[in-house]
Amino acid sequence: MLSACKLQGGYGAVQVLFGADVQVDEGQVVALVGRNGMGKTTTIRMLTGELVPRDGEISFAGQSIVGVPEFRIARLGIGLVPEGRQVFPNLTVEEHLTVAARAGEGGRAWTVERVLDLFPRLGERQKQFAKTLSGGEQQMLAIGRALLTNPRLLILDEATEGLAPLVRREIWMCLEAVAKTGLSVIVVDKNIKALCRIAHRFFVLSKGKTVWTGNASEFAEAADVHRQYLGV
Amino acid sequence: MAILVEQVLNGINYGLLLFLIAAGLSLVFGVMHLINLAHGSLFMVGAFAAAAFAHITKNFLLSVICATLLAAAVGWLVERVIVRKLYARSHLDQVLATFGLILFANELLRWISGGVPQYVPSPGLFSGTVMLPGGIEYPAYRMMVTSIAAIAALAMWMVIAKTRAGMLVRASASNPTMVRHIGFDVGLISTLVFAVGAGLAGLAGALTGPLVSIEVGMGEQVLILSFVIVVIGGLGSIRGTFLAAMMVGLVDTLGRALMPLALSGIFSARAVSSFAPALSATLVYILMAVVLIMRPQGLFAR
Amino acid sequence: MRHLEKPVVLDLQRPTNVAARIVGGVRSYAANALLVALLALAPFLFESHIVGSLTRGMIYGMAACAVGFIIRCGGMVSFGHAAYFGLGAYSVLIAQKIGLTEALLIWPIAVLVSAAASLAIGSLSLRTRGVSFIMITLGFAQMVYFVISSVQGLGGADGLGLQARNQIGGVSLESPTRFHFVVLALLLVVFCVLSRVGRSPLGMALAGIRQNERRLKALGYNTTRLQLTAFVLSAAITGLAGALAAEFYLYVSPGLLHWIVSGELLVMATLGGVTALMGGLFGALVLLLAEVLISEFTTYWRMALGPVVIVAVLYLRQGLQPALQKMLGGGRD
Amino acid sequence: MTEPVLQLRALTKSYGGLIVTDNVDLNVLPNEVHALIGPNGAGKSTLIAQIFGEITPDKGAVLWCGEEITRIPVHQRVRKGLARSFQVTSVLPEFTALDNVRLATLASASSNPSAFEVAAANLTATERAQTCLERVGLATRSNARAEALSYGERRHLELAMALALEPRLMLLDEPMAGVGSDESHSLTAVLRDLRQSCAILLVEHDMDVVFALADRVSVLVAGRIVASGSPAEVHEDHEVKRAYFGEEDVW
Amino acid sequence: APEKIKIGYISTLSGPAGSLGEEMLNAYRLGLEHTGGKLGGIPVELVTGDDQAKPQTAVQVARQMMERDKVSFFSGLLFSHVVDAVNAVVLPRDQIVVAPVGGSSETAGEKCNQNFFMVSWNTDTMFEAIGSQIAKSGIDKVAVIATNYQAGWDAAEGFKRGYGKAPTAEILVKLDQSDFGAELSQIRAADPKAVVVFLPGGSGIAFMRQFQQSGLQRTVVPYAATFQADETTFQALGTAAKGLMNAGPWSPYLDNPSNKRFVQAFREKYGRNPSILAAMSYDTVLLLDKAVSDAKGDVENPATFREALRRAKFPSIRGDIHFGNNHFPVQNFYLSKVADASGGGLHNELVGSIFEQRADAHQAKCTMKW
Numbered sequence A: 001m002l003s004a005c006k007l008q009g010g011y012g013a014v015q016v017l018f019g020a021d022v023q024v025d026e027g028q029v030v031a032l033v034g035r036n037g038m039g040k041t042t043t044i045r046m047l048t049g050e051l052v053p054r055d056g057e058i059s060f061a062g063q064s065i066v067g068v069p070e071f072r073i074a075r076l077g078i079g080l081v082p083e084g085r086q087v088f089p090n091l092t093v094e095e096h097l098t099v100a101a102r103a104g105e106g107g108r109a110w111t112v113e114r115v116l117d118l119f120p121r122l123g124e125r126q127k128q129f130a131k132t133l134s135g136g137e138q139q140m141l142a143i144g145r146a147l148l149t150n151p152r153l154l155i156l157d158e159a160t161e162g163l164a165p166l167v168r169r170e171i172w173m174c175l176e177a178v179a180k181t182g183l184s185v186i187v188v189d190k191n192i193k194a195l196c197r198i199a200h201r202f203f204v205l206s207k208g209k210t211v212w213t214g215n216a217s218e219f220a221e222a223a224d225v226h227r228q229y230l231g232v
Numbered sequence B: 001m002a003i004l005v006e007q008v009l010n011g012i013n014y015g016l017l018l019f020l021i022a023a024g025l026s027l028v029f030g031v032m033h034l035i036n037l038a039h040g041s042l043f044m045v046g047a048f049a050a051a052a053f054a055h056i057t058k059n060f061l062l063s064v065i066c067a068t069l070l071a072a073a074v075g076w077l078v079e080r081v082i083v084r085k086l087y088a089r090s091h092l093d094q095v096l097a098t099f100g101l102i103l104f105a106n107e108l109l110r111w112i113s114g115g116v117p118q119y120v121p122s123p124g125l126f127s128g129t130v131m132l133p134g135g136i137e138y139p140a141y142r143m144m145v146t147s148i149a150a151i152a153a154l155a156m157w158m159v160i161a162k163t164r165a166g167m168l169v170r171a172s173a174s175n176p177t178m179v180r181h182i183g184f185d186v187g188l189i190s191t192l193v194f195a196v197g198a199g200l201a202g203l204a205g206a207l208t209g210p211l212v213s214i215e216v217g218m219g220e221q222v223l224i225l226s227f228v229i230v231v232i233g234g235l236g237s238i239r240g241t242f243l244a245a246m247m248v249g250l251v252d253t254l255g256r257a258l259m260p261l262a263l264s265g266i267f268s269a270r271a272v273s274s275f276a277p278a279l280s281a282t283l284v285y286i287l288m289a290v291v292l293i294m295r296p297q298g299l300f301a302r
Numbered sequence C: 001m002r003h004l005e006k007p008v009v010l011d012l013q014r015p016t017n018v019a020a021r022i023v024g025g026v027r028s029y030a031a032n033a034l035l036v037a038l039l040a041l042a043p044f045l046f047e048s049h050i051v052g053s054l055t056r057g058m059i060y061g062m063a064a065c066a067v068g069f070i071i072r073c074g075g076m077v078s079f080g081h082a083a084y085f086g087l088g089a090y091s092v093l094i095a096q097k098i099g100l101t102e103a104l105l106i107w108p109i110a111v112l113v114s115a116a117a118s119l120a121i122g123s124l125s126l127r128t129r130g131v132s133f134i135m136i137t138l139g140f141a142q143m144v145y146f147v148i149s150s151v152q153g154l155g156g157a158d159g160l161g162l163q164a165r166n167q168i169g170g171v172s173l174e175s176p177t178r179f180h181f182v183v184l185a186l187l188l189v190v191f192c193v194l195s196r197v198g199r200s201p202l203g204m205a206l207a208g209i210r211q212n213e214r215r216l217k218a219l220g221y222n223t224t225r226l227q228l229t230a231f232v233l234s235a236a237i238t239g240l241a242g243a244l245a246a247e248f249y250l251y252v253s254p255g256l257l258h259w260i261v262s263g264e265l266l267v268m269a270t271l272g273g274v275t276a277l278m279g280g281l282f283g284a285l286v287l288l289l290a291e292v293l294i295s296e297f298t299t300y301w302r303m304a305l306g307p308v309v310i311v312a313v314l315y316l317r318q319g320l321q322p323a324l325q326k327m328l329g330g331g332r333d
Numbered sequence D: 001m002t003e004p005v006l007q008l009r010a011l012t013k014s015y016g017g018l019i020v021t022d023n024v025d026l027n028v029l030p031n032e033v034h035a036l037i038g039p040n041g042a043g044k045s046t047l048i049a050q051i052f053g054e055i056t057p058d059k060g061a062v063l064w065c066g067e068e069i070t071r072i073p074v075h076q077r078v079r080k081g082l083a084r085s086f087q088v089t090s091v092l093p094e095f096t097a098l099d100n101v102r103l104a105t106l107a108s109a110s111s112n113p114s115a116f117e118v119a120a121a122n123l124t125a126t127e128r129a130q131t132c133l134e135r136v137g138l139a140t141r142s143n144a145r146a147e148a149l150s151y152g153e154r155r156h157l158e159l160a161m162a163l164a165l166e167p168r169l170m171l172l173d174e175p176m177a178g179v180g181s182d183e184s185h186s187l188t189a190v191l192r193d194l195r196q197s198c199a200i201l202l203v204e205h206d207m208d209v210v211f212a213l214a215d216r217v218s219v220l221v222a223g224r225i226v227a228s229g230s231p232a233e234v235h236e237d238h239e240v241k242r243a244y245f246g247e248e249d250v251w
Numbered sequence E: 001a002p003e004k005i006k007i008g009y010i011s012t013l014s015g016p017a018g019s020l021g022e023e024m025l026n027a028y029r030l031g032l033e034h035t036g037g038k039l040g041g042i043p044v045e046l047v048t049g050d051d052q053a054k055p056q057t058a059v060q061v062a063r064q065m066m067e068r069d070k071v072s073f074f075s076g077l078l079f080s081h082v083v084d085a086v087n088a089v090v091l092p093r094d095q096i097v098v099a100p101v102g103g104s105s106e107t108a109g110e111k112c113n114q115n116f117f118m119v120s121w122n123t124d125t126m127f128e129a130i131g132s133q134i135a136k137s138g139i140d141k142v143a144v145i146a147t148n149y150q151a152g153w154d155a156a157e158g159f160k161r162g163y164g165k166a167p168t169a170e171i172l173v174k175l176d177q178s179d180f181g182a183e184l185s186q187i188r189a190a191d192p193k194a195v196v197v198f199l200p201g202g203s204g205i206a207f208m209r210q211f212q213q214s215g216l217q218r219t220v221v222p223y224a225a226t227f228q229a230d231e232t233t234f235q236a237l238g239t240a241a242k243g244l245m246n247a248g249p250w251s252p253y254l255d256n257p258s259n260k261r262f263v264q265a266f267r268e269k270y271g272r273n274p275s276i277l278a279a280m281s282y283d284t285v286l287l288l289d290k291a292v293s294d295a296k297g298d299v300e301n302p303a304t305f306r307e308a309l310r311r312a313k314f315p316s317i318r319g320d321i322h323f324g325n326n327h328f329p330v331q332n333f334y335l336s337k338v339a340d341a342s343g344g345g346l347h348n349e350l351v352g353s354i355f356e357q358r359a360d361a362h363q364a365k366c367t368m369k370w
């Protein structure tokens, strides 16, 4: 469904990516891992159109999306839960959900009710402005917001960062539930153990290059990969 | 006593008029964080356009509508050509570039109009006065202008607070990148908001035309006052802008009316009559300073 | 201040070789050195009215540099420096009214008056930040404007003329050339002071405040007090410039206090480049000379000036001084 | 028993109806690492901000070595020996790493920065700054601009700045947030080294780090301290398990 | 005598008041056309400079004209504070200034100067005329509204002098005020029969329009100086100008050959009556023409030129006028009323005369004797 090949580029004169690849199939959960600063977020920025690759090709649902503006890509069906949550501080929880909602197809489409079922905590805080939510609540809101655009591919960048173990677990469980609905997911996280539980396929990034790919069991076995590229 | 009531009415009236002028500025600041010094110029464009259209169409209502649309169109153009490049810049750059716009707009209009003050007749229907309860005779035109301002205030509040478009506008104000990620064209939203702000300025100019002298430089006089209002209200808050406009209107009007009386016990008549206007002119700024010292973010910070 | 890209960084690694240091020094100051040389030679090169324009440019440039200084150091955008400019000018008027004619006495008074006013205004204004700060400084300046323009003894809204230029130790400043050199000398002193302060721990802390005030507080700096210090210094310099303006025009009116003057000073500072020590001077000279030259041909000269300013902002992001400096071969001031 | 460097007495703060800090009593002893954990939104950052003086509490008192400092401004607290890091990295992006730290050493050298000496000429300040950078392992990056540093390096830089202040108590709000596991190891090492010279109040979600460093742990839930004790005690605490760790550890 | 006379013509040619400056410059040029491009038979070069209505700019321009252009004398000024500023740098250098308008009570009194000539009037004399006219017509309740600055104070003083007592209400407003809600309520409360207005520029236009809308027009007669209610403001005032009574030393309908020639030529060129500012500008040229010819062209010699100006018996469009000891004219004042013109639009109908050969009240304070 999404395939990015040999992505190169970066910020202005600073090149960050030197050939990153990601492929996601329908209904698949893909994990993108690597140490700090290896270009995971940068790759995602290219997938969502925030950055335009200097070289390489990205196609989504059969069409090239290189150079397509961000909002068009979002409408094609890529939903993003960005690094650092990025909720709208001056909108209430309820308004976040209203603004983001876009009709999805069929009975499986995400609605405000379904999101609130998934995150009951948000239901309790509907009238509260997002800037006054705690980190975990904001993270839930960011995920709910992305789901409500009814994407075909959901991208999560460090969705459990800075969360308490309990909440972190909650988020992982929600992700698992979401993945079961058949949505394609790209997830970036440091928690290898959790990733191994839900991801079907792994892409390891080092210095802006995809250095290893394989499925979950292969990844669990590949101790040298862990040592060399992930520092664990 | 009746005169005091009348002065309060004058103050509310003036406040609503000021709101109409400041609303567009507040909107543009709130969404794009843009300090638009050229807002006054759009106000001026509205007034001149209304005068020109009134000349052609001989119809007041039509001329106001045309002037509003023209100002919005000018806003659209200016946003696309210049202003769009300023969003990511510092406030300082914005001040500078829009200052350049003022210089240009003033000279252009002076060149087109020959520098002569323009005239737009007040509409026949509203050229007289109305009798208010309590025996206060009040200019009908002012009543009309202020009701339009009140309606505009209400409509803006409804749109911003209650509609999805309003939420989108507020969301773009705080995090445009994320708005793009949920599938909306922020560039278009900005252009539209700027055009609406320009249209509001144009509407204010067209409606104020029959009350004042339509001349080059009229924009700068309202500009400063509008900024004062926007800042007192809390940047980008329409509700705050409304409240601040009313406060400024009342303080200014009552200051002008009461300051001579207040001072007359203390100073000689000559000193009073020359010092009172100066002191009442500073009242608005004193109000702003007091509000900002107590609440640096303004009355309603976003 | 979000977008001051070229920061004031204290470079540790100066070339150790003395010759290389001197060459490097001259190159990195080339634009400034050329301008100062031009100003110094102007009375021998140009007609008197052009020299007059340059003198005026230096006076406004001094104020604009003071405005730029608190943007660069302290992140304060003041929209109210006309107040200090005007107060400096009115101090000269009042001093002359009470019979003083010694500039070495009057100018320090003007500086003190402006500094005192800015101490009061600044300590109130610095409770706010950002746009509120811009507006509250404007507000106080407007108060000063309205109050002064209603004082009958000072000519009210019309203003008053001075008898003649004041003297320095009995030496008259009537001669335009002599006055030009006095202004130039004062300007250089101002630059020395600003440059020194910019490199001091105070200046470094102020530059830090611009980038991240919360962090500076967390390091134990009383940021508001540091900002106030810079603000008062800037206002004092602006007051001196105002006093010189009064001497130059021999006429003092509330026009010198008008908010448009505050705006023009900001335009000059930014056009010249706020990251540069002498940016304000470049901005002032270019703006005033453009005004003089274009207005020779048409009274619609602002129609040309507007787009010039816009283009400069959009495409000359650093301002004139850094752009010129780049042309002359690298370095910064 | 030694006197605590920091004591909180019945500290209370609320926003509108929401009580964010609810009657909190807490103390930090000299040279101990006191970890503060708790679910998101429990009020940890708010509590740190009150201790540091950025937020004024509604009720209660903050005592510094027995002296009340509840209402004094931030910069005076820093002079007394408090330092903090921020949950989101907070450095001066346009300065070099060295200048970032030098600003801190200059601050601790004198309460009133001089206006007329040249900062670069103050060699003691520069040397001390260099030493601090070495202690956090950033010596080689001292001339890089802070904005060019990687996230983890910026975290280290923040610590160096705090070190330069020679504090007696450091408030660390999630120092490990966003840092990968290898860098997290080196940061932990720096912190372990740090506790030789000062006390630390540590807010952190990474339990590995908490259990590796902490002498005592307090658990904040909904603005209240629900448990306090040694790491082992807290880990076994029923209440804490329910509110924070959760029952089983599959993830 | 020089081969060429250079006139340093400083005026406000840009900004909001630029149109007034232009109107005056047009009339000045018309005057020079009528004298064949010469003054006293000597060819003229007009060096123009824009003061932007700022005294500081005017000082710059004046210096430049003295130093670079070496002008023979100065003329063309418009605003009194600009006149003051120019005077301050020019008069001490023995340069002569012949200003069409912009005289304050101070320049007519204590600060009168042998090198300064005012062709038109002193604001307060016009309001003295208004006061005297209102007193004559037996109106007992009057409100005065003026801008809070020197000229406004002068106007209020002048009115009191002519009226003989204080007005029922005296309201001063800040410069450039554009909302008059509070003031109109105050005026209504005072219940006057007449209101005397001195609000320069856009402020005056705004007041008159709001005055019209307030309904006060039915019971209160507005009075102003002619320069506030003439062809320069008719377009902006529209119907709000109708019925406005005004006083001034000139009317397009004065019956003398100079005036007829001027008005006709101006109408031919611009399709409307000249404003009183244009008239004063034109009259300045007539004065200069006669004075230069009397001085036999010796304008470089201040003493000669000054004497010639003082005693010039020129064919003024105002008829019989001469200078008082303070170099301000002694002249008649007329009352006009704004009314519909026969060919559409508005005009200033001449109603009658108020003062005959009136000298201004400040002459005594001027120590100059000649």
Ligand SMILES: Nc1ncnc2c1ncn2[C@@H]1O[C@H](COP(=O)(O)OP(=O)(O)OP(=O)(O)O)[C@@H](O)[C@H]1O
Residues within 6 Å of the ligand: A011, A014, A016, A034, A035, A036, A037, A038, A039, A040, A041, A042, A043, A083, D148, D149, D150, D151, D178
């Ligand atoms: N806006 C930017 N401008 C310049 N360089 C940047 C920018 N954002 C990131 N970088 C650099 O690009 C490199 C890759 O960053 P990226 O954020 O993609 O890494 P990451 O793998 O997501 O790391 P992390 O795990 O810390 O999120 C880093 O060296 C970073 O310093």
Ligand SMILES: Nc1ncnc2c1ncn2[C@@H]1O[C@H](COP(=O)(O)OP(=O)(O)OP(=O)(O)O)[C@@H](O)[C@H]1O
Residues within 6 Å of the ligand: A131, A132, A133, A134, A135, A136, A162, D015, D018, D020, D038, D039, D040, D041, D042, D043, D044, D045, D046, D047, D087
């Ligand atoms: N200005 C405010 N107005 C209203 N509520 C606020 C405000 N600031 C914080 N809160 C609320 O206070 C609670 C505590 O916030 P705080 O940031 O201290 O949590 P935390 O424990 O640091 O969480 P995290 O671990 O996610 O950082 C949150 O529920 C938040 O919604």
Ligand SMILES: [Mg+2]
Residues within 6 Å of the ligand: A040, A041, A042, A083, A157, A158
């Ligand atoms: Mg990342």
Ligand SMILES: [Mg+2]
Residues within 6 Å of the ligand: D044, D045, D046, D087
């Ligand atoms: Mg926190």
